[in-house]
Amino acid sequence: MNVPFLSLKDVTALHGAEINEAVSRVVNSGWYLQGEENARFERNYANYIGTKHCIGCANGLDALIWIWRAYIELGVMQPGDEVILPANTYIATHLGITENGLIPVCVEPKEETLEIDEDKIEEILVKREEQRVKNGIENRIKAICIVHLYGRCAYTDKIGELCKKYDLKLVEDNAQAHGCVAQVRGKNGEVRTVRTGAIGDAAGHSFYPGKNLGALGDGGAVTTNDDELAACIRALANYGSQKKYVFQYTGRNSRLDEIQAAVLDVKLKYLDQDNKYRQQVATYYYDHISNPLITLPKRLDDANNVYHLFPILVKSEISHQSSVISNRDRLHDYLAENGVGTVIHYPIPPHMQECYANASWNHSSLQGGVGGRLSLPITERIHNSELSLPIGPTITMDEVAYVVKLINEFK
Ligand SMILES: Cc1ncc(COP(=O)(O)O)c(C=O)c1O
Known part of the structure; x- marks a missing residue:
């Protein structure tokens, strides 16, 4: 018997008729970027994840790069600041951080879950706080980035509490976990079910073809409830422009194309x-x-x-x-x-x-x-x-x- 690791041909064929119809629709529309397909998919994906905003971009690495870059543009972080992240991850999590001159602080996983160890995060934060109080060394840790690696939810209430206690941003790398949920305990002890991608301050998603929600090429998105961050990221991924031919930032061309958006919108339903x-x-x-x-x-x-x-x-x-x-x-x-x-x-x-x-x-x-x-x-x-x-x-x-x-x- 022949069992491929994953047959993308079969995955596409599973919803083949609808995907082909969606691709033809875009091909025949004459409109290939920044159109209705993107607007629809962004709306539907934001709705699905449970955030106010979804900003499509070129790939999952860019989604992460844009989140960190936007925090720098908005003055929330500066190059040289540090970000706690799991040591056990795909390198893109690190690249999004180092590309922006931020410093990774690698934290080991729990052996039984393979996901970032909340106790080790706490140890680092406690030690930094001691160094600040005793020796006046500035603590430059500004965020925790969790990765829902292998599709497993990496969020724990303790991570949420640490973010609040130390005033840290929580960024999710949701490249591998579309559709996953977490049980999140609120201030009064109430428990809410929240999709990964809507737990933290912002999340990066990859639509690389082999992902649970995969395009027919590269694709990515950022989800967030933060209006300012969303506007900044939308501009950064469009040459740095919020208004045609006016450039507020030195951005890049990092857009999700209409064909990918149309395909993703079909696959999102399933x-x-x-x-x-x-x-x-x-x-x-x-x-x-x-x-x-x-x-x-x-x-x-x-x-x-x-x-x-x-x-x-x-x-x-x-x-x-x-x-x-x-x-x-x-x-x-x-x-x-x-x-x-x-x-x-x-x-x-x-x-x-x-x-x-x-x-x-x-x-x-x-x-x-x-x-x-x-x-x-x-x-x-x-x-x-x-x-x-x-x-x-x-x-x-x-x-x-x-x-x-x-x-x-x-x-
Ligand atoms: C954990 C993780 N983060 C980020 C990425 C980057 O996504 P992309 O391949 O779309 O750039 C990937 C994917 O491949 C990933 O597995």
């Missing part, structure tokens, strides 16, 4: 249904995978996980010659030999990437990592043992059962 199917696949994986070499991340309530990916962790072993045997790599090859596609998310963590080898934030005499870099052992362990299994709206339950059978037979 997002919940597609996510439900992903949850059904995940349930089968959780209930049937049984192999002592494999650990599954803590199972969340279905509402809190839209299973963009299904990560498993595969234990490595030490051979008789004292070298490390990567069972993850062996499993990847064994599944490939049996026709099953898997992908590692991600093989090298951002702080170990060449582009950040000389970054000031990545060097700490106290931390003693490889080559003087930060040492982030939990993140590094995850990147050495993670493997993502096939999951998506088009994989069949027979295929899922085949993948599980192979995994359970793996030695």
Whole structure:
């Protein structure tokens, strides 16, 4: 049996007639940018997420870049300010920050959830506060960026409370979690169900084709309830212009085109249904995978996980010659030999990437990592043992059962 990691052709075919109709409509309209399709999708997506504004842009990385840049333009932050973010993420989360001259403060994940560890965030904030009070060192941490990685909700009430206590912006990287929800506790103890992307002050979304809500090319968006921030981002993504031929900022051309907006608007209608199917696949994986070499991340309530990916962790072993045997790599090859596609998310963590080898934030005499870099052992362990299994709206339950059978037979 052949089980691709994700067949984008099949995903598109699932709603093929409507998608083709939407594309033809735009092709034949003669209007390809900043038109009705964008306006409609932005309205519908803002409505779906539960925010006042949605601003379409070129891709998910730009969405993050624009959020940080807008905070700088509005005087809320300055280059050199710091942002707490998860060490375990796709590098785009870091790039959005460093592109703007802001400094990442990498925080390890909780081993069982793989998401940013709220207690470690608190430790850093408490330490900074002590340094400020005792030694007069300015605390330049201005924001926490959480990433709902793999489709798992990363928000906790403690993170919300820390943002309030230390007057920090909360930015969500929702590139992997369209449709996910969080239970958010309010001031009086009441609990509200809020979609990821509407929890914090602003959120970046990616519509890269393989995402739960994917375009037929690149696409992204920012959602926020902040009028000023929204207006600034809309201008930044349109050369810095709020009025034709008048430029308030040095922006870029970073717009969502009409074809992508039309396609996304079709797929948005089916997002919940597609996510439900992903949850059904995940349930089968959780209930049937049984192999002592494999650990599954803590199972969340279905509402809190839209299973963009299904990560498993595969234990490595030490051979008789004292070298490390990567069972993850062996499993990847064994599944490939049996026709099953898997992908590692991600093989090298951002702080170990060449582009950040000389970054000031990545060097700490106290931390003693490889080559003087930060040492982030939990993140590094995850990147050495993670493997993502096939999951998506088009994989069949027979295929899922085949993948599980192979995994359970793996030695
Ligand atoms: C966590 C995360 N953030 C940001 C991005 C960037 O999105 P894009 O590929 O649309 O630029 C991605 C995606 O690929 C991602 O996975």
